[in-house]
Amino acid sequence: MFRERRRERHEEREATRYQMRQRMISIGDDYTIENDRGERVYKLDGKALRVRKTILFEDMAGHELCKIQERMLHVRDSMEIEGSDGKRAAMVQKAMIAPLRERWVIKTDGPDLHVHGNIVDHEYTIDRDGDKVAEISKRWFRVRDTYGVEVLPGENDVLILAATAVIDTMAHPDR
Numbered sequence: 001m002f003r004e005r006r007r008e009r010h011e012e013r014e015a016t017r018y019q020m021r022q023r024m025i026s027i028g029d030d031y032t033i034e035n036d037r038g039e040r041v042y043k044l045d046g047k048a049l050r051v052r053k054t055i056l057f058e059d060m061a062g063h064e065l066c067k068i069q070e071r072m073l074h075v076r077d078s079m080e081i082e083g084s085d086g087k088r089a090a091m092v093q094k095a096m097i098a099p100l101r102e103r104w105v106i107k108t109d110g111p112d113l114h115v116h117g118n119i120v121d122h123e124y125t126i127d128r129d130g131d132k133v134a135e136i137s138k139r140w141f142r143v144r145d146t147y148g149v150e151v152l153p154g155e156n157d158v159l160i161l162a163a164t165a166v167i168d169t170m171a172h173p174d175r
Contacts, residue, residue, distance in 0.1 A: 017140070018042075018149045018161060020168075032060075033161060042158070044165060053079070053169065057162050065158050068166055079166045081159065089159055092166040106163045113163070119171045122147040126160065134160045 017036040033042040042065070045056040053070040064084055071078045071091070083089040090113075095103035106113035106126070113133065117124025126134040133155045140148040151160045 015150045015152045016157060018151070018157075020147055020149055020161075020164065042161065055165065055169070057158065057165070066162050068162055068169075077170050079170060081162045081166065090163060092163055092170070094170060104167055108159075115167065119167060122168075126163070134164075136164055 018041070019034040019036070019038075021031060031044045031046075032040045033044070035041050040060055043058050043060060045058060046054075053068075055068040056064055057066045057068060058064050066084060066089060067082045069080050069082070071080055078091055078093040080088055081090040081092065089108065091107040093105050093107065095105065104115035104119070106115065111128050113126050113128050115124055115126050117136075122136055122138045124136050125132050126136070133152050135150045136147060137150075138147040140150075149161060149164050151157045
């Protein structure tokens with residue numbers, strides 16, 4: 001009886017894993033995001049020939065779920081994530097002073113999300129008020145230039161994946 005309850009609780013809390021390519025964002029190219037079963041579930045469509053970086057986050061049917069745009073003339077590097085309704089869903093900003101490691105903040109309508117860890121090597125977590133909401137890691141996959149994003153239940157998967165794509169784009173501007 002106790003084992004059955006424990007298994008049910010574990011199944012309720014099970015996170016969703018996605019597979020992303022390290023060189024995923026290159027303006028003008030399309031990239032896909034796969035779930036843990038290897039199914040393509042989302043795609044990123046980089047728009048070329050625009051004044052500022054613009055990336056459309058779509059489902060596989062081509063429906064726009066959100067739009068990612070670089071914010072020009074800001075003191076800090078930042079990119080905005082707009083929902084399908086055109087309203088700002090989040091603003092991803094790099095911390096101005098980060099002495100030892102890079103720090104990032106994802107500003108939302110609710111409590112902000114904070115990014116901690118090694119961004120360049122894709123080994124970091126995203127938390128809200130000290131509670132982990134997502135983990136990003138390369139160690140889950142043996143494929144080169146691939147990393148995983150594990151989103152905990154009850155979180156907005158699209159927002160977390162879009163924020164991860166933004167952080168990847170901003171942390172590796174040479175791509």
